[in-house]
Structure formats: structure tokens, C-alpha cells
Amino acid sequence: MTPLRTLLAAALTLLAVAPAVAETDVKFALDWKFEGPSAPYFVALDKGYYKAEGLNVTIDSGPGSVAGIARVAAGTYPIGFFDINSLMKFRDQNPDKAVKAVLMVYDEPPFSIVTLKKTGIAKPKDLEGKTLGAPAPDGAFAQWKAFVKENGIDADKVKIENVGFPVREPMLAAGQVDAITGFSFSSFFNLRQKGVPAEDIVVMLMSKYGLVLYGNAIMVNPDYAKAHPEVVKGFVKATIKGIIETARDPKAAIASVMKRNETADEAIELARLEMALRDNIVTAWVKANGVGDVDPARLAKSIDQVAVTYDFKAKPTAADIFTGEYLPPAAERKL
Template sequence: MPSRRLVLAAGAAALGAPHIRTARAQAPIRFCLDWALQGNHGMFALAEERGLFRREGLAIRMDRGFGSGDTAVKVASGAYDIGYTDPSTMVKFNAENPDKRLVSIYQVLDRTAAALTTLRRSRITEPKGVVGKRLGAPEGEASRMLFPAFARAQGIDASAVRWTSMAANLRDTMLAQGQVDAVTGFLFTTHFNLVGVGMPEADIVSWPYAENGLDIYGSAIVARAEWLERNAQQAAGFVRASVEGLKLLLAEPDAGMALLKRREPLFDEALEKRRWFMTRDRGILTPNVREGGTGVLDAARSATLVRVNSEAYGVTNPPNPAEMFTDRFLPPASERRIG
């Protein structure tokens, strides 16, 4: 509904209305992903391969990421112009670095991928079942930091959970080996990592936060507010090409996986296609998106994301949600219909 669409507040009002240019001189854009190549990144590979970025006058250099927090810092520092990252990582950063403020310009994932995951042998049949159990995640990891908010939504006493800390690359192995009873992490990552270490899919049980009381946004295309003020055309062109790339990936998943395989020889096309389908079904083709189009924003959900992350990280001066999210660079809703 229009009354609930996010309106850019005064702090971001200086961002000029974008004017899309046709392909002429190619403006170089340094683009950083959130992680190593995964199936959902095929939307960007297809947009580049099919000339959609070139049509917008953009020459893209796309690099892998090393975590959403790392990507956010790299974009804020100017090492990259645009990033693909989880906006939850931006709340604390924006509060502490207002001069390097990051803005979400296209919410690709309408729902966070954060989830609580266990195995059937643990006999945990509902989120409340983690009380008194061993719950594992790296210290400071986003899904662990958000667990208290998820626990409140589920009526769980978060203090009754016993945490075990480990390196991120050991989390799923420790769950598979029974060293912890459950873990928190990104659904699409944890699920297929467990598959990769030999766990039958029927034995994996997950409760995504967004589907169980903590309905906040997931990964987005972001840029510095200062960069956006000077590069509104490039930002809008990047978003437009990405939206069309998403449509291509929805229609041609095999083509997207093949392009990513060309970039990374170790890329597992079959597994990543399955990861992409889970991402599509659980994080992208939501009721909100089916109604309002990909990238649709809601002021209440944006405010919830800022509030729960501020509580999680002890932020006493939360950023204004309207300064952290904008739909100004999105193409018209008619061009964003998917599903």
C-alpha cells in the first residue's frame, strides 16, 4: 500500500532522482559480493553476460566477498562502489560511521536467511526445544546476535540456551558430528553444507527466523550515500540491470549456473542450482514480492530490522530507517513483477 512504502527522509533527500542513460561511455563499477560464488549470484553473472550492465553504460568488475560485514566495510571505505550484503550488518556501522553511511538501494532478498537448524536425532521438534541444549555459532555472527530477538518472538528464554563458539567453517561439521545440538546460521548455507558432509536432507530441520516471528529483510544491493549523490544514474542503471538479471535467473537457472562455473571451476552446478531454488522459494518469491514486485519496501519492516539489530549490538543511537533504505533507484513496479 502506498502509505506504507518507504519515503526517503531528509538525510537522504539530497539523492537526485535517477535518469537512466543508454549505453554510451562505460562507467567502471567495482562490485563486491557477500561471499564466494553461490547460485543466487547468477543474477549478476547473467546481467553481465547478456549485456544488461553495458546497456546501462556500466563496466562491472564483480569480485567474491568474505562475509556481509566485510563487504559493508569495503563499500563504506570506497574500495568498492556497490556491494551485495545483509543490511543487518549496516545498523551498527551506520550508527558509528555517519559520514560513511550505507544505503540499501535494492532489497533482493525480501526475507532474512537467518535460521535455527538442527538434525532429527536431536529430538528438537520446535524452536522452544533448544532450551537447555547446546547451540553453536561463531561469536558475533549475525544469526547468533539476532537469536535473542527470535527467542522473544518464540517465547524462548534465551538465557537458558548453552552456546558453543566455533569458527564459521566448523559449525556445520560440529552439528553433523553431534558436538552441538543445533546451530544458527544462514539457511541456504547451513542446509547445503550439511548435505555436503553427507547428512540426508530428510534429517535436516530448520526454522527460518523470518517465517517464525522475526520478519526482517535479507541481502541487498547497497552503496555509500555520498557515492549515490554523485552517481545516481549509475546506481539506477545497476539496479535496473540486476532486476532484469534476476528475471533471467528465474527463467534460465541452468544458464546462470553455467556462467558461475566459468568464473569458478570448483563451482558445483547441481548443488548450487538447488541452493538457488531454496533461496528463490524462501527468500525472494514471498507474498510481499508477489504483490509489490521485487525490491518492494515497507517502513514498518525496515524499522523492525533497525530496532532488533540495535538491541542485539547495543546501539544507543540507532540510524533512521528512512536513511538506510530507499526505493528511489528502483524501476517502476510494472518492471519488477516476478513469480
């Protein structure tokens, strides 16, 4: 064998035994179960968007849009998907844990009051004299005082009953409460699964009744972000691709959810996803400005509204809560 052939053979041998470039493992926590609205993350996984950024992402379900923030703060999950309004309160209570949002997903939150036509509740003031079922840790119920203020409701005339998440919709369906707080796309379809006809369900989105709040966002552990900025950038970029792909073809996207939740009803999860896309993700602002960013003036105003429901020790600024430093250029975020 000639020297050249010997070198080539040696080079080929090295290539054959060389290990593949290691991907960075990333644990990502959702707010809730594997349902329709979680499609963008599974699409990004199945389409290889995370892998293209050198990431091996593991996606886990979560305990709710509020409680899961502590997981990110502790570093159990360096990246999570939770409520930005609850983040404001969490940071105020834990000033040494500077968790920050890096990608806005729900440009308008799914916070809602859900009721049935038979109750006669058609507008916020109609809640007076009624019983409202609300889980104490519910992200929607956390906005109750601001909702009351914006709509001139006499809160003393509304009976609040603390109910568990699992029994919230069954109690409404059974007439044990007159209305409930919850995420629109959760409560609506939970009622449908209980046999309540769609035309009998009334959903009042708080965003349509005076609240300028944002909703759930991707947030990161500050120490992790400082140590791994490229990982955060890659995760954000891939997730945005997943959101855009899901918005373009929800029917295809829902297949990625069903692979992980085979007991779910595909038609219901598709409808749940389409509701979230319409009401919360693909808003007029997002269509004009792209996926993932916020309007700082609106975010500042939302902090003022949260201050109606919560007494800040040190009121945060918009820059304390959200940063766009990990977002790709606007051109890459257009729907």
C-alpha cells in the same frame, strides 16, 4: 573525387578510427563465494544488462554479509551486497559513513537455526538444554536475542559455543554441537556435502518464527551515489533484470555461476539457488509488489527488532537505511 565523395570518405575514416563510448568501471562486492544465490549478478553480466546501462562491472567474492559493509563505506567497493540489519548497526557506530541500501534482494532473510532430527530439536523452545554453535560475526547469530524474545526461549538454558565458519557444519554433523546458526541455503547444502541425508536436516527459518527482518540488499557508498546517480540507477535496473531472469529460468542461470566456479557441484548450486529463490527472493510480497522495494512500515518494525539485539545510540528511521530513489518504475520490476 567529387567534393561530396571526399566528405563522405572523410566521415567514414573518422567513424573507423573513433573510439567506442567508454563504459564506466564499477567494482561490486558480493557477501560470500560464487554460489547459486549469486546467479542474478552473473546473469546480468552475461546477458549484457550492465553493459546496456554503460557499465563495465567487476564482481568479487566477499568476507561475509556483515564484514563487507566496511568495504562499501571506505569506497573500496562503491556498491556491495550485504545484510541490511548489520548496516543499521554499522551506521550507528559510524555516523559519518551514511551507507544506504538501494535495492532489497532478500525480502525474507535466510537467517536460520539448523539442526539434525536426532537431536530432538523441532521448535525453538527445544533449544533449551542444548549447545548452539554460532560464529560470533555470523549474521544469523546477530538476531539471536530477538529470536529468543519472540519464541519465549530461556537463553540461560542454551549454551552458546563460538565456532568458526569452516567448522560449523562439520561440528553439527559430528554431534559436537546440537544446532548451529547460519544462512539456510549455506548450512543445509554444506551438511549435504558432508553426507548428511536431506531428510535428517531440520531448518528453522527465523522469518517463520516471529522475525520480520529483511535480509541482504544492494547498498552504495554515499559519496559515490551523489557523484554518480545514473551509474547507481543503471546498476540497480540491470540487477533487477538479472533477478527476474534468474527467477524465470534458474537452470539456465546457474550456468553463469559455474563459469566462475568450475569446482562447484552444479546440482547442489542449482538446488541452493532454488531454495534462495523460494524462501528469500520470490516471496508473496515480491510477487505482489515487484522486485527491489521494501514496505516502510515493516522496515521500521524490523529496526525495532534489531534494537532488541543492539543498543542504538541514535535509532535510525526506515528512510535512513533504505531509499527507493534509484529503482525503476514498478512495471519494470514485476516478475
